[in-house]
Amino acid sequence: xxxxxxxxxxxxxxxxxxxxxxxxxxxxxxxxxxxxxxxxxxxxxxxxxxxxxxxxxxxxxxxxxxxxxxxxxxxxxxxxxxxxxxxxxxxxxxxxxxxxxxxxxxxxxxxxxxxxxxxxxxxxxxxxxxxxxxxxxxxxxxxxxxxxxxxxxxxxxxxxxxxxxxxxxxxxxxxxxxxxxxxxxxxxxxxxxxxxxxxxxxxxxxxxxxxxxxxxxxxxxxxxxxxxxxxxxxxxxxx
Numbered sequence: 388x389x390x391x392x393x394x395x396x397x398x399x400x401x402x403x404x405x406x407x408x409x410x411x412x413x414x415x416x417x418x419x420x421x422x423x424x425x426x427x428x429x430x431x432x433x434x435x436x437x438x439x440x441x442x443x444x445x446x447x448x449x450x451x452x453x454x455x456x457x458x459x460x461x462x463x464x465x466x467x468x469x470x471x472x473x474x475x476x477x478x479x480x481x482x483x484x485x486x487x488x489x490x491x492x493x494x495x496x497x498x499x500x501x502x503x504x505x506x507x508x509x510x511x512x513x514x515x516x517x518x519x520x521x522x523x524x525x526x527x528x529x530x531x532x533x534x535x536x537x538x539x540x541x542x543x544x545x546x547x548x549x550x551x552x553x554x555x556x557x558x559x560x561x562x563x564x565x566x567x568x569x570x571x572x573x574x575x576x577x578x579x580x581x582x583x584x585x586x587x588x589x590x591x592x593x594x595x596x597x598x599x600x601x602x603x604x605x606x607x608x609x610x611x612x613x614x615x616x617x618x619x620x621x622x623x624x625x626x
Contacts, residue, residue, distance in 0.1 A: 397448045418603055427596035430460040435559060436566045436597050438462075439470060440604045442486045443478040443567035449604075450489045464499045469554030470563050472505075476549060477567050505554035512551045519546055558588040565589075566597060569613045570605040577616045582624075591621055 404411035423433060434457035441449050457467060467490060475483035493499075523542045531538050550560065561584030568576050581594065598617065602610040 397451065422600065422603055425596065425599070428593055428600065431457075431462055432562065432593065432597070433600050434460045434462050435466075435470065435562055436600045437604050438467070438486075439474065439563045439566035440570035440601055442471065442474045442482055443570040444605060445478075445482045445485055447485050447489060450486060451493065454486075454490055454493050458493070458497065464494060464497075464503045465505050465554050466559065468504045469552065469560075472552075473549060473555065473560060473563055474567055476545060477564060478571060505552065509553055511548065512553055512557070514547060514551060522546065556587075558584070561587045561589055562593075562597065565594070566601060569598070569601050569609055572609050572612055574612050574616050577613055578620055581617060581620045585620070585624060591624075594621075 400411050400415060403414060423430065428436075434453065437453050438450070438457050441447075441453060454467060458464065471483050471486045471490060474486070519542075523546070526541060527538055550557075555563065561580065564580050565577065565584050568574075568580060584594065585591070594617065598610050598614065
């Protein structure tokens with residue numbers, strides 16, 4: 388883990404202080420000195436949650452600092468690359484391209500070369516044939532007559548390809564997805580993906596703390612809109 392690179396945010400605390408001393412104080416005391424030091428979630432996982440939220444919301448001003456912090460916190464270049472690719476499907480291609488523009492410069496500064504990035508066509512992880520068959524059948528029954536194209540690409544590209552790419556562990560891919568859904572306010576999708584995340588090894592405690600992290604990086608309303616759904620998922624998995 389490299390610590391030799393200086394994180395250069397687009398705005399310094401002095402910049403913020405010149406407009407809002409209170410905001411600068413909250414940034415230092417609450418986010419930097421408190422939130423990021425909470426032990427309920429590792430710095431690596433906090434970084435995954437944060438960069439996923441920033442990409443999903445196209446909040447480029449924070450990306451240079453937090454992508455650098457992610458790399459210093461144990462997120463590999465391949466995992467950063469994989470998260471950007473994944474979020475193209477979950478927040479749109481333009482959001483992913485905006486993140487590419489920033490990550491490209493960071494990778495160049497750090498000497499991260501092409502050979503450290505995931506292949507375009509890797510060997511995929513094994514497919515849960517039975518589980519995917521059930522999922523695909525349910526989606527087709529509900530929406531096959533509404534948009535056959537969406538149903539087709541959901542099965543063939545998302546779940547038989549993107550979700551099987553090895554550049555992100557299944558647990559981390561789920562963490563990226565859930566973080567993005569909360570950040571975008573897409574509460575209807577959280578039930579399925581949080582359940583999948585917990586099946587993939589995300590603990591209740593880690594999911595809970597991810598919400599705490601997201602409150603600061605995408606706002607309280609997004610998190611409070613998600614919490615009733617998260618509560619139902621937790622309740623359904625008790626015992």
